[in-house]
Each structure stands twice: as structure tokens, then as C-alpha cells.
Amino acid sequence: MKAEFTIKSERCKGCGICVAFCPKQILALDPLGKIYVADQEKCIGCGQCELRCPDYAIFVDRVKEAGAK
Amino acid sequence: MIERSYEKYFRRNRLPHLWCPGCGNGIAMKAIVQAIEGKDGWTQDNTIIVSGIGCSSRASGYMDFDTLHTAHGRAIPFATGIKLARPELNVVVITGDGDCTAIGGGHFIHGCRRNIDLTVVLFNNNIYGMTGGQASPMTPIGKRATTAPYGSVDRVFDACNLAQAAGATYVARSTAFHVQHLVKMIREGLDNKGFSFIEALVQCPTAYGRRNKLGDPAEMMAWMRDNAMMKAAWDKLPEEKRPEGKFPIGLFYQSEAIDYDTAYDHVIDIAGGR
Numbered sequence: 001m002k003a004e005f006t007i008k009s010e011r012c013k014g015c016g017i018c019v020a021f022c023p024k025q026i027l028a029l030d031p032l033g034k035i036y037v038a039d040q041e042k043c044i045g046c047g048q049c050e051l052r053c054p055d056y057a058i059f060v061d062r063v064k065e066a067g068a069k
Numbered sequence: 070m071i072e073r074s075y076e077k078y079f080r081r082n083r084l085p086h087l088w089c090p091g092c093g094n095g096i097a098m099k100a101i102v103q104a105i106e107g108k109d110g111w112t113q114d115n116t117i118i119v120s121g122i123g124c125s126s127r128a129s130g131y132m133d134f135d136t137l138h139t140a141h142g143r144a145i146p147f148a149t150g151i152k153l154a155r156p157e158l159n160v161v162v163i164t165g166d167g168d169c170t171a172i173g174g175g176h177f178i179h180g181c182r183r184n185i186d187l188t189v190v191l192f193n194n195n196i197y198g199m200t201g202g203q204a205s206p207m208t209p210i211g212k213r214a215t216t217a218p219y220g221s222v223d224r225v226f227d228a229c230n231l232a233q234a235a236g237a238t239y240v241a242r243s244t245a246f247h248v249q250h251l252v253k254m255i256r257e258g259l260d261n262k263g264f265s266f267i268e269a270l271v272q273c274p275t276a277y278g279r280r281n282k283l284g285d286p287a288e289m290m291a292w293m294r295d296n297a298m299m300k301a302a303w304d305k306l307p308e309e310k311r312p313e314g315k316f317p318i319g320l321f322y323q324s325e326a327i328d329y330d331t332a333y334d335h336v337i338d339i340a341g342g343r
């Protein structure tokens with residue numbers, strides 16, 4: 001895992017911009033149209049989702065992997 | 070999570086904003102606060118946000134500065150008043166394509182002509198979104214609107230060319246897809262002493278995209294990614310080789326000229342007998 005997600009779901013309107021621009025395709029919308037992280041292990045921490053979220057609902061913080069310097 | 074430093078510039082109790090899902094205005098609003106955050110000495114107490122009427126102009130209600138939500142098309146006159154009465158304040162104007170080039174068209178060109186020290190950010194969504202999708206002066210030819218059900222036949226304003234011709238001293242364009250570039254363009258506009266104009270292309274999936282079958286918000290942003298060309302690359306192409314439908318982004322024009330506050334100081338000096 002390279003990054004931690006914080007999702008302010010009360011702000012998410014389910015527009016799907018982060019889902020479409022995620023280079024690893026790890027984000028998805030739940031049945032209520034809110035964003036969730038489907039496969040966090042594959043996240044590379046690029047922050048593209050946070051960059052283009054028009055509702056300031058998703059935040060990515062890079063974390064150091066265990067054993068990494 | 071560490072709270073993002075720009076969040077303090079939002080009225081967080083007002084969020085989520087009322088813009089439609091996927092609207093690009095949110096991206097452009099964040100770009101403005103990030104640009105302001107990067108300016109030394111610009112605080113919430115000495116920065117004023119002035120906006121007109123329209124979807125774009127709702128942004129002032131979500132930004133925690135001294136804000137002014139004014140009459141339709143009249144944001145620049147109000148901002149001019151603030152800047153003349155209190156020249157030490159930093160004034161940013163948020164406007165839309167209809168607000169700025171149609172209803173406020175006269176005010177816009179005369180603001181440029183006077184070269185008053187404002188930064189005007191135009192959120193161009195190509196349509197009057199809030200009132201139900203009427204064609205604006207920046208709706209592309211052939212695109213549908215409620216007032217143009219067979220496609221618009223009106224020729225389009227290029228707001229950047231308009232600003233430059235009218236005398237603005239900083240003119241740039243960017244898009245909601247190119248977020249970091251947009252922040253940079255706005256930031257440089259804030260740095261410029263004089264009239265700075267930045268056109269931010271934003272997607273309107275509800276009133277414009279849906280009617281013109283442009284797909285979901287992400288597809289509209291992908292269109293910006295695929296059709297915007299950096300100014301440097303655009304300039305290298307001879308005119309006949311410039312691809313149809315593509316458009317340049319970047320800094321178009323910058324010049325030095327006396328700004329209106331400085332010019333007016335001379336009047337104050339003469340009238341005061343100094």
C-alpha cells in the first residue's frame with residue numbers, strides 16, 4: 001500500500017471523474033453513487049483523483065511502505 | 070489525513086456546493102484558492118472576491134474571503150469601485166461566459182481598457198447553465214442550446230482575443246483538465262499589476278454536454294485533454310496545419326502599461342495642489 005485515502009462521502013456527488021482518470025482503475029461507485037476504493041493495494045499514490053475532484057471529496061496521502069527508507 | 074491547507078479558504082459549512090455532479094466550476098474554484106494561497110501577503114482579510122450572476126458566480130458564496138455577489142454582468146464595475154476606494158486590497162473577479170461577454174460585455178472591455186489592477190477569471194462552460202441552457206456568445210457554432218435547437222449559427226467570441234484587443238495586460242487560457250497549469254496561469258495573473266484575464270474552460274455536463282451528446286463529465290474533460298494544445302506547440306505550426314477543432318492554451322499576451330490606480334493617483338495629486 002502506497003497511499004491512504006480519506007473520502008468525505010457527504011461531499012461526493014458520484015460524477016465519476018476520479019473513476020475515469022485513475023490510471024490503475026481502482027476506484028468505483030457504490031450502489032448509492034458514492035465513491036469507494038475497490039482495490040487499494042494497486043494504488044500508486046499519484047493523486048490524479050484528488051487533483052480533479054470538483055467536490056473536494058477524495059484525498060490521497062502517500063505513506064512510506066514498511067521497510068522502505 | 071492532514072487537512073489540506075487550502076480548505077481554510079472555503080466556507081466549509083456551505084459545502085457540498087450546489088453545482089451539478091461533474092461540473093468543472095469546483096475545479097476552477099479550487100485553482101483560484103490555491104493560486105491565492107501561494108501569494109505572499111494575500112490573506113483572507115485583504116483579498117476580495119467579486120462575482121456576477123450565473124453558475125460560475127456562485128463560487129463567491131463558497132469562498133471564505135470578503136466576497137461580493139453583484140448584479141448580472143456588473144462584477145467588474147463593482148470591483149473597479151473597490152479597487153479605487155481601497156487600492157491596497159487585492160481584488161479577484163469571478164465571472165462566466167454569458168456574464169462577462171454578453172450582459173457585461175461593455176464593462177469587460179472598458180475594464181481591460183483602463184488596465185485596472187484586477188484579476189478576472191472567466192469560467193467558460195459555453196452555455197447559460199443556471200437559466201436552463203440558452204446559447205451564450207461563447208457557445209460554439211453548430212452546438213445545440215434551448216435557444217438554438219438546430220445548432221447555434223452565431224459566431225463565437227474569443228474572449229482572450231477580445232481582452233487583448235481591449236487593452237488587458239495579461240491574457241491566458243487553461244482548462245479544468247489541466248489543473249496545475251490553470252493554477253499557474255491564475256497565479257501569474259495575480260502577480261501582474263494591471264488587468265489580468267484568465268479564461269478557464271470548464272465542463273457543463275447538464276446544460277451543455279447532455280444536449281450536445283458530449284458524454285459524461287469525464288469524457289468532456291478527456292476532450293479538453295485531447296484538443297487543447299500548449300501555446301508553444303500551437304505557435305510552431307503554420308496556420309494551415311493547425312488541426313481543426315483544436316485550440317491553444319497558455320499565456321497569450323503580457324505587456325507593461327500604467328494601471329488605473331497609479332494613473333488616478335496623478336489626478337489626486339493635481340487636484341490636491343501637490
